[in-house]
Amino acid sequence: MLHTLHKDWLGNVRGDLLSGLVVALALIPEAIAFSIIAGVDPKVGLYASFSIAVVIAVTGGRPGMISAATGAMALLMVSLVKDHGLQYLLAATVLTGILQILAGYLHLGSLMRFVSRSVVTGFVNALAILIFLAQLPELTNVSWHVYALTALGLGIIYGFPLIPKIGRNIPSPLVCIIAVTALSLITDLDVRTVSDLGELPDTLPIFLWPEVPLDFETLKIIFPYSLSLCVVGLLESLMTATIVDDFTDTESDKNKECRGQGFSNVVAGFFGGMAGCAMIGQSVINVKSGGRGRLSTFVAGLFLIIMVVFLSDLISVIPMAALVAVMIMVSIGTFSWDSIRNIKEHPPSSSIVMIATVVVVVLTHNLAIGVLIGVLLAALFFANKVGRFMLVRSHKPDTDSQYYEVVGQVFFASSDAFVRSFDFREVNEMVTIDLNHAHFWDLTAVAALDKVVMKFRREGAEVILVGMNEASRTIVDRLGVHDKEDVSDILDAH
Amino acid sequence: MNQIIACVDGSRVNDSVSAAAVWMASRIHAPLTFLHVLEHTDSAMNGDLSGTIGFDAREDLLSELIDLDSQRAQLELQHGKLILEAVTRRAEGLGLEVSAIQRHGGLTETLIEYEPVARAVVIGRRGEAHEGFPSAIGSHIEHVLRTLQRPVFVVAENFQEPQEFVLAFDGSQTAKKILDLVVRSPLLEGLTCHLVMIGNADKERKASYDASVEQLTLSGFSIVRAELELQGSVVETLVDYQRQKKIGLTIMGAYGHSRIRQFFVGSQTTGMLQRSLTPLLLLR
Numbered sequence: 001m002l003h004t005l006h007k008d009w010l011g012n013v014r015g016d017l018l019s020g021l022v023v024a025l026a027l028i029p030e031a032i033a034f035s036i037i038a039g040v041d042p043k044v045g046l047y048a049s050f051s052i053a054v055v056i057a058v059t060g061g062r063p064g065m066i067s068a069a070t071g072a073m074a075l076l077m078v079s080l081v082k083d084h085g086l087q088y089l090l091a092a093t094v095l096t097g098i099l100q101i102l103a104g105y106l107h108l109g110s111l112m113r114f115v116s117r118s119v120v121t122g123f124v125n126a127l128a129i130l131i132f133l134a135q136l137p138e139l140t141n142v143s144w145h146v147y148a149l150t151a152l153g154l155g156i157i158y159g160f161p162l163i164p165k166i167g168r169n170i171p172s173p174l175v176c177i178i179a180v181t182a183l184s185l186i187t188d189l190d191v192r193t194v195s196d197l198g199e200l201p202d203t204l205p206i207f208l209w210p211e212v213p214l215d216f217e218t219l220k221i222i223f224p225y226s227l228s229l230c231v232v233g234l235l236e237s238l239m240t241a242t243i244v245d246d247f248t249d250t251e252s253d254k255n256k257e258c259r260g261q262g263f264s265n266v267v268a269g270f271f272g273g274m275a276g277c278a279m280i281g282q283s284v285i286n287v288k289s290g291g292r293g294r295l296s297t298f299v300a301g302l303f304l305i306i307m308v309v310f311l312s313d314l315i316s317v318i319p320m321a322a323l324v325a326v327m328i329m330v331s332i333g334t335f336s337w338d339s340i341r342n343i344k345e346h347p348p349s350s351s352i353v354m355i356a357t358v359v360v361v362v363l364t365h366n367l368a369i370g371v372l373i374g375v376l377l378a379a380l381f382f383a384n385k386v387g388r389f390m391l392v393r394s395h396k397p398d399t400d401s402q403y404y405e406v407v408g409q410v411f412f413a414s415s416d417a418f419v420r421s422f423d424f425r426e427v428n429e430m431v432t433i434d435l436n437h438a439h440f441w442d443l444t445a446v447a448a449l450d451k452v453v454m455k456f457r458r459e460g461a462e463v464i465l466v467g468m469n470e471a472s473r474t475i476v477d478r479l480g481v482h483d484k485e486d487v488s489d490i491l492d493a494h
Numbered sequence: 495m496n497q498i499i500a501c502v503d504g505s506r507v508n509d510s511v512s513a514a515a516v517w518m519a520s521r522i523h524a525p526l527t528f529l530h531v532l533e534h535t536d537s538a539m540n541g542d543l544s545g546t547i548g549f550d551a552r553e554d555l556l557s558e559l560i561d562l563d564s565q566r567a568q569l570e571l572q573h574g575k576l577i578l579e580a581v582t583r584r585a586e587g588l589g590l591e592v593s594a595i596q597r598h599g600g601l602t603e604t605l606i607e608y609e610p611v612a613r614a615v616v617i618g619r620r621g622e623a624h625e626g627f628p629s630a631i632g633s634h635i636e637h638v639l640r641t642l643q644r645p646v647f648v649v650a651e652n653f654q655e656p657q658e659f660v661l662a663f664d665g666s667q668t669a670k671k672i673l674d675l676v677v678r679s680p681l682l683e684g685l686t687c688h689l690v691m692i693g694n695a696d697k698e699r700k701a702s703y704d705a706s707v708e709q710l711t712l713s714g715f716s717i718v719r720a721e722l723e724l725q726g727s728v729v730e731t732l733v734d735y736q737r738q739k740k741i742g743l744t745i746m747g748a749y750g751h752s753r754i755r756q757f758f759v760g761s762q763t764t765g766m767l768q769r770s771l772t773p774l775l776l777l778r
Contacts, residue, residue, distance in 0.1 A: 022545045161544035171545030213728050243552060247559055249534065284551050287559075333547025 008063045009318025012292045019291030020299025021283055023066055025174045027304050028315070029326040030282070037134045038074040038274055039081040040089065041198030045069040046308050047205040048093075053301025055264035058280075060255030062241040063294045066282040067264060068301075071131045071245075072232050073275050075365050080225045084403060088222055089468055090210035093275040095219075095226035097265030100234060106207050112238045112254065118350040119374035120239050121339045122357025124280060126370055127236070128335035129362055135324045136332075138192070145189050145291030146321045147225055153180050153325025173326045180322035181314075204305065205271040212299035231368040233277035237261050240278035247287045281330045349381040387413030390438075392421035401430035402461075407439070411441035415448035421454050428461045436467030446472070496525045499615040500607055501578055501601065507618030510653035512581040514773060515616040516588060518647065519654050520679050522673060524613055525591040531601045532567065532576040573598070601634045602641050611684060614645040619767065633647050641749050645675075646748070649773040656742035656773070658686040658718075663706060663730060665691070665699035668747040671705050672777050676745065677713045688741060690720040692731050729765035736772060748776035 027049050035045030049068035081089050101269040103109070139146065153176045160172035184191055194200070212218050265275050286296055343351050353374050356437055361370030380418045390408035402423075410418050433452070440446055449465075454488065456463045500515035502508050512528070519526040548554075558699075576646055578594040585592045597604045604655060612617060617638060663669050676682055687710055691703050710717050725731045736744060748763045766774060 018543060022543050157546055161542075163544055168542050168544050171543060173545050246556055249559075249563060260587075282549055284547050284555060285545055288547070288555050289545065289553075331545060332549060333551040336662050337550050338553050344732070398551075426720060 004367070008294045010295070011295070011409075012290070013295065015290035016293045017293035017299055019286050019289035020296045021303055022171050022289045023291065023296065023306065024303035026173050026326070027066075027068055027300060029173065029177065029318075029323045030071075030195075030279075030330065031304070032315075033134075033323050033339040034069045034071050034074040035274070036197050037071060038077050038089075040274060041100040041200075042085055042194060042273050043199050043271060044086065044089075045074075046201055046273075047271055048268045048276050049306075050301045050305040051205065051268040051271045051273050052264040052276045053105050053297050053304065055267045056260050057294045057298035057301065059260035059263045060246055060251035060294070060297070061258075061260055062278075063252075063467050064283070064286060064292045065237075065240055065244045065252075065278050066286050066294055066297055066300060067237065067261065067276060067278045068282065069274055070236065070279050071134065071277040072127055072236050072367050073229055073277055074141055075134070075367075076228050076232060077274065078365075080222070084221060087211045088218070088479045089274055090213045090269050090272065091218060091481040092222040092225045093228065093269030093273065094210065095222055095269075096229040096233065096275045097262045097267075097269060099226055099364050100262030100265060101259050101453055102262075103230065104255050104257075104262060104298075107255050109234070109238060109254035109258045112214055112235075113377075114234070114241075114375055115239075115371065115380045116353065116375070117355040118346075119185060119357050119371055119378060120242075121336050121372055122354040122374050123239065123361070123367060124334060124336050125339060125354070126180060126358045126361035126367060127359065128331040130367075131327055131334065132331040133362070138320050138324050143191070145184075145317075148189055149180050149184065149189075149191065149319055149321035150325050151330075152183070153177075153322050154328060157325060159331050160464050161447060173329065176325055177318055177322045180325070181318050183323075185317060187416075189319070192320045193316065194318045194320065197320075199311040201305075201308055202318055204309060205273065208272055209272055210269065213367060217303070228366060228368045229275045231371075232263055232366075233265070233275065235367065235371055236280070237278035239251050240280050243246065243280065244283050244287060246462055247284075248292060281334050282292075283332065344394040349378075349385075353378045353381065376471045383411070383413040386413070387417070390414040390418060392418070394423075401427060401432065402426065402428045403432045403434065405434040405436075406438040408437075409439050409441060410445040410448065415444045418445070418448050422455075424455050424459055427459070427486060428456075430464070431461045433466045434466045436470055438467075440472045464484065496524050496613050497526050497608075497611050498522075498614050498616060499527050499605070499612045500527050501529050503618070504514045504573060505620070506752055507620065507649065507651050508577065508581070510651050511583065511616055511618050514647055514649045516585050516590065517653075518614060518616065518681060519585075519590050520588065520700060520740060521683075522577070522613070524587055527608075528578055528585075528592070528594045529608070530594070530596045530606065531604045532558070532570050532574060532596065532598045533600060534598065568581050574760075593722045602637045605638060605642055609642060609644060612642075612644050614647060615757070617643060618648065619648055619650045626735065631770070636764065639763065643778050645778070646776045647773065648767065648776060650771050653773060654742055656685065658688060658734070658739070658741045659743035659745055659775075660688045660690055660720075660741050662734050662744070662746040663689055663691045663703060665695070665702050665723075670706070672701070672745065672747050673709060675777055677709060683714070685715070685743075686718060687715045688718045688720050688735075690722060690732060690735060690738065691720045692722050692728050693724045695721070727765065728762055729755045729769055732766070736770070741772070742772050743775060744770060745775045745777065750778060 028046070031045035031049040032042040035042045038045070050070070052067050059068070077089055077092070080092060081488050139150065156179055157172045158178040160175050161167045193205055237257055238254055241254060245252050261277060268274065268276060286300070339354060357370045357374035360373045361367050364370065386409050392412055393405045393407065395403055404422065406418070440449070453463045453465070498515055498519045500511050502511055505748060515526055552556055563616060574596050582592050582594045615638070617635065619635070635648065660677060678702060689707055689710065691702070695703065706718055722731055723736065731743070744766070746763070746766065749761060763776065
């Protein structure tokens with residue numbers, strides 16, 4: 001244990017320190033931008049990012065992943081802040097954390113296996129679109145100066161890394177912010193700046209109990225918000241954890257990550273921060289910059305608060321156009337362009353799941369609902385596909401009898417086809433139905449079989465069922481084959 | 495459970511490890527297996543600190559990382575094969591039954607896998623990562639020693655076949671068990687045993703020391719009695735004695751105490767590993 005602890009924290013000190021610094025610089029504009037999305041002061045997002053990054057570095061299950069205030073979470077709290085104010089948001093954040101800790105102890109992280117790849121892609125794309133859409137208010141009904149500054153900012157962000165040597169060693173979003181700010185100060189442009197949007201932090205965060213009445217009424221207000229925050233937070237965190245797993249070719253502890261997210265949100269809520277989760281874009285930046293261990297996340301949080309507290313005067317004059325440019329970069333980097341290019345090659349059902357997830361999220365601004373729809377659609381498509389693996393063969397041993405052999409999966413999606421496969425018009429004295437090579441998965445299948453037997457008997461035939469026991473062994477709920485050793489025998493027998 | 499497993503890597507201690515393993519295997523007539531483990535290290539890329547993520551950031555980064563890893567892994571794999579080939583050929587030349595294994599994974603985890611077939615494990619005092627740090631012990635040693643239940647033979651550079659050995663005796667139950675192991679094993683037959691007891695012994699301990707001397711003598715060992723005054727720490731006393739007499743092998747129990755005790759009192763085993771430059775045979 002000490003061995004892994006040592007490796008997680010001190011296995012890659014130089015890389016972690018440098019990447020932590022890069023991430024901290026990239027986190028500042030994002031935290032401010034996400035506070036603005038949620039409708040709270042920039043300091044709420046900045047305090048949240050600091051608390052979450054520092055706590056998750058210790059408690060998380062995925063070293064090297066960056067968590068802080070995020071757009072996905074900010075979008076969910078907009079109406080809560082508008083209707084009830086900041087204190088209710090803080091209370092909801094604490095409750096979100098508690099729910100996530102519970103989810104961690106109940107091992108709900110393993111439910112992620114029901115979220116298919118198409119849903120994940122849809123989630124990521126929807127997230128990118130939402131981050132982009134959230135920038136539009138800053139770009140509508142403004143003077144041409146804002147467009148010029150944003151375009152300049154984007155030019156710097158993508159152009160600067162092309163410069164040899166220094167281009168790769170100085171974070172280009174930082175260069176963008178400094179250059180755009182300097183330009184707007186020198187030319188004295190009348191554009192919106194960060195200070196127009198609310199208070200920046202001038203002290204370290206302090207412990208505060210959210211000022212809400214501790215009663216059922218409060219719970220009724222915050223619980224629905226906390227629940228969707230909890231779900232979206234865990235979804236994005238676990239997805240990001242899988243992405244970082246792939247990058248580093250290492251495993252992470254998903255349930256520990258759930259609990260860690262919970263602890264960090266509880267702490268964030270008590271220190272005046274909004275709920276957050278893992279960030280796909282920032283985690284990519286962290287790994288790309290050489291970050292691998294817990295130290296990188298910790299350092300990112302620490303540098304962030306140090307810079308913000310001591311440089312708040314400088315931060316307040318940053319034009320919004322510079323932040324918008326950074327956020328557009330984040331949304332471009334988060335979007336999975338591959339999924340658009342490959343849309344022709346992928347099976348249509350997968351593309352439909354992906355697109356449905358995106359559309360629902362963009363319409364509802366709620367990633368939880370989008371994912372739910374995506375998962376349901378994917379399950380239906382799957383049931384439909386498996387339902388096709390059913391076949392009824394028949395032959396006539398002699399003139400008065402008929403022999404049917406059922407092969408494949410019989411369940412709710414294929415039971416109609418199952419019933420239709422029998423010829424009830426034919427006159428027979430004896431009908432044999434061989435079920436040795438069939439699986440009956442649910443009650444619908446059993447009811448369909450009953451129906452077939454009854455129909456034959458009404459026509460005056462005697463019905464013999466062969467292999468019923470074998471076929472019904474797969475009614476998993478009753479017999480629980482999934483935890484018996486002979487499960488492979490049952491499935492291989494066919 | 496009869497193989498000698500020798501862990502080799504590309505470090506200087508490699509020759510020693512293979513020599514020690516050959517010595518052990520030929521004395522107890524056991525088959526010898528050389529093990530080379532390809533460890534997965536998180537090698538950070540050298541600095542793209544630009545902080546930008548462009549189109550297909552995830553896909554591009556992933557493929558870049560995979561390319562890097564695969565290049566490094568191929569090099570290491572070839573390197574490991576060459577190492578294994580060299581040590582195997584040498585051991586085969588001496589008429590031993592030799593095999594070689596190359597595995598991915600952590601050293602400790604791999605050794606646990608092979609523990610059921612292992613009779614003893616031979617390992618270098620420090621590996622590739624710590625060359626040039628004289629008192630550093632390898633990053634794996636303690637972990638391996640604590641996890642494995644088999645004897646572990648820790649060797650430094652310049653291994654030479656020992657003619658004499660030091661057996662640390664403290665009168666405990668563990669010490670008696672170790673004594674039994676020593677007496678039963680063909681490994682140490684014909685070697686001179688320095689039975690070392692440190693500090694002022696009470697009557698009981700003295701009696702059990704005498705009994706042990708007798709047991710060893712009966713088993714055909716020539717014995718040197720060494721009842722030493724405590725000078726500084728136990729480890730220092732033991733190392734000093736062994737240096738004076740130029741004895742090439744020390745046998746002792748490993749990590750008999752809990753981690754908590756080690757935290758407060760310190761561990762004799764870790765102390766010996768750091769101080770002693772001669773081979774250590776550690777028994778659980």
